[in-house]
Amino acid sequence: MLFAEVARVSREVARTSARSRKTELLAEFFRAAQPQPQDAPIAIAYLAGRLPQGRLGIGWAALRDRAEPAAEPSLTVRAVDAALTEVGAVSGQGAQAGRRALLQDLFGAATAPEQEYLLGLLTGEVRQGALDAAAVEGLAAATGARPADVRRAVMLAGALEPVAQALLDRGPQALAGFALTVGRPLLPMLAGAAKSVEEAVVRLGACAVEEKLDGIRVQVHRDGEQVRIFTRTLEDVTARLPEIVAVVSALPAERFVLDGEVLALDADGRPRPFQETAGRVGSRVDVATAAAALPVHPVFFDVLSVDGRDLLDLPYAERHASLAALVPAELRVRGVLVADPGDEQEMRTAENFFAATLARGHEGVVVKSTGSPYAAGRRGASWLKVKPVHTLDLVVLAVEWGHGRRTGKLSNLHLGARADDGSFVMLGKTFKGLTDALLDWQTEQLLARAVSDDGHVVTVRPELVVEIAYDGVQTSPRYPAGMTLRFARVLRYREDKTPDQADTVESVRAVHTGG
Numbered sequence: 121m122l123f124a125e126v127a128r129v130s131r132e133v134a135r136t137s138a139r140s141r142k143t144e145l146l147a148e149f150f151r152a153a154q155p156q157p158q159d160a161p162i163a164i165a166y167l168a169g170r171l172p173q174g175r176l177g178i179g180w181a182a183l184r185d186r187a188e189p190a191a192e193p194s195l196t197v198r199a200v201d202a203a204l205t206e207v208g209a210v211s212g213q214g215a216q217a218g219r220r221a222l223l224q225d226l227f228g229a230a231t232a233p234e235q236e237y238l239l240g241l242l243t244g245e246v247r248q249g250a251l252d253a254a255a256v257e258g259l260a261a262a263t264g265a266r267p268a269d270v271r272r273a274v275m276l277a278g279a280l281e282p283v284a285q286a287l288l289d290r291g292p293q294a295l296a297g298f299a300l301t302v303g304r305p306l307l308p309m310l311a312g313a314a315k316s317v318e319e320a321v322v323r324l325g326a327c328a329v330e331e332k333l334d335g336i337r338v339q340v341h342r343d344g345e346q347v348r349i350f351t352r353t354l355e356d357v358t359a360r361l362p363e364i365v366a367v368v369s370a371l372p373a374e375r376f377v378l379d380g381e382v383l384a385l386d387a388d389g390r391p392r393p394f395q396e397t398a399g400r401v402g403s404r405v406d407v408a409t410a411a412a413a414l415p416v417h418p419v420f421f422d423v424l425s426v427d428g429r430d431l432l433d434l435p436y437a438e439r440h441a442s443l444a445a446l447v448p449a450e451l452r453v454r455g456v457l458v459a460d461p462g463d464e465q466e467m468r469t470a471e472n473f474f475a476a477t478l479a480r481g482h483e484g485v486v487v488k489s490t491g492s493p494y495a496a497g498r499r500g501a502s503w504l505k506v507k508p509v510h511t512l513d514l515v516v517l518a519v520e521w522g523h524g525r526r527t528g529k530l531s532n533l534h535l536g537a538r539a540d541d542g543s544f545v546m547l548g549k550t551f552k553g554l555t556d557a558l559l560d561w562q563t564e565q566l567l568a569r570a571v572s573d574d575g576h577v578v579t580v581r582p583e584l585v586v587e588i589a590y591d592g593v594q595t596s597p598r599y600p601a602g603m604t605l606r607f608a609r610v611l612r613y614r615e616d617k618t619p620d621q622a623d624t625v626e627s628v629r630a631v632h633t634g635g
């Protein structure tokens with residue numbers, strides 16, 4: 121498959137805002153791609169603005185001077201992929217120059233529109249957040265599969281790419297191969313938000329109100345002796361959490377998949393600050409010493425499979441009965457049940473549980489409909505989180521050099537929310553809430569992602585997600601969405617999130633209009 125073809129479709133998909141037209145364009149594209157299914161994973165990654173190699177760490181300088189463009193397109197997606205793999209592998213002394221030379225060769229083989237597209241891919245500018253959803257529909261239309269079956273396979277596979285390849289290769293029957301497999305992670309179910317416990321309970325009806333623990337989401341798979349632990353982005357962190365492996369190995373079943381949270385606790389059981397847990401899960405170095413100094417504990421809140429039985433489609437209440445049979449109470453999330461939201465006594469119990477959970481130092485509660493299945497990969501309408509502080513996960517688009525005490529540091533962050541087309545819309549700026557350690561960290565991280573610097577504002581690749589607390593959303597003609605955040609302050613960076621998991625402009629607008 122020609123790279124030029126991907127560039128063309130990407131541009132056309134980005135240009136139309138109609139979802140049905142996007143789907144049509146992608147369906148045509150997949151029909152044409154059918155003879156070479158092995159190219160589909162690379163093409164899909166490019167269309168969504170991802171690189172299969174992940175971040176390549178290519179600085180602006182390496183992209184500034186570009187070779188003369190080729191007259192005719194000849195690059196294949198596989199050739200581009202191979203070249204970028206090679207760029208990523210260059211290390212050691214002279215790596216900068218080596219990378220630059222390889223990039224020059226690649227750009228020299230590309231036509232002008234291909235160069236532009238490559239540059240967009242390398243700088244993160246062609247990121248298309250809504251692409252995966254449209255691609256699922258397009259794939260279904262191209263191959264005659266049911267969209268719901270494709271979506272389920274994607275959740276079970278943890279990504280669209282392998283499903284696309286199998287579908288294009290073998291047709292709809294290939295989807296049966298994507299069952300929940302112990303040892304292979306699936307996308308976790310996510311929660312929507314509600315403003316109060318009462319609102320959540322009224323929206324859901326019969327429900328459970330569970331404590332919301334402020335740690336790191338984990339999906340734990342055990343198959344006999346073999347235990348594997350995955351984060352919400354499906355990164356395998358087993359080697360970093362030996363104490364969790366030990367706990368899971370002692371549970372009384374051979375094969376299962378559990379969903380939960382790990383966190384560091386004080387001697388009296390109160391949660392330690394989130395950064396400490398994140399530091400443990402994020403660090404590969406000297407795991408044994410780190411685990412001894414700051415052990416983390418698992419708290420499980422769901423079970424997706426036990427002894428060969430797939431529980432995803434069972435209602436919460438039944439999954440929880442299985443959870444209780446497998447996991448002792450001290451390793452299980454605490455919660456209360458509400459059978460009838462109209463019952464005042466029950467509503468008071470739920471409110472009291474929320475207050476008691478906050479008093480124990482936790483973040484809030486997650487209210488879950490007891491009749492609902494596990495909607496892997498979805499921001500389910502059947503799980504609603506309730507927190508006392510409003511927070512948003514936003515993407516850093518640019519940053520200003522600091523003054524005075526902050527001279528030489530990158531300080532004032534330009535914050536963006538995700539738009540429908542995968543671009544980011546600036547909602548405001550903040551330099552509040554930053555500790556000295558965070559300032560140092562962000563200066564280094566943001567410089568590594570710089571694409572331009574005019575001496576005042578450094579524009580960066582939109583890759584870092586930061587959690588912002590704010591007091592409200594107010595109208596402001598100064599920002600493109602016509603609104604900005606009141607008293608925005610940095611709580612922490614969310615390295616466990618990617619930009620396409622950031623909050624959307626739409627959700628911020630809903631807060632603004634009280635929707």
Ligand SMILES: Nc1ncnc2c1ncn2[C@@H]1O[C@H](COP(=O)(O)OP(=O)(O)OP(=O)(O)O)[C@@H](O)[C@H]1O
Pocket residue numbers: 310311312330331332333334335336337352381421453486505513621
């Ligand atoms: N009892 C619980 N049930 C489900 N999730 C929980 C629970 N306790 C803590 N969590 C955590 O809460 C997360 C959802 O709420 P949070 O406000 O952290 O959202 P987020 O991580 O910013 O984004 P997202 O909603 O995308 O997960 C889950 O991913 C999980 O890590």
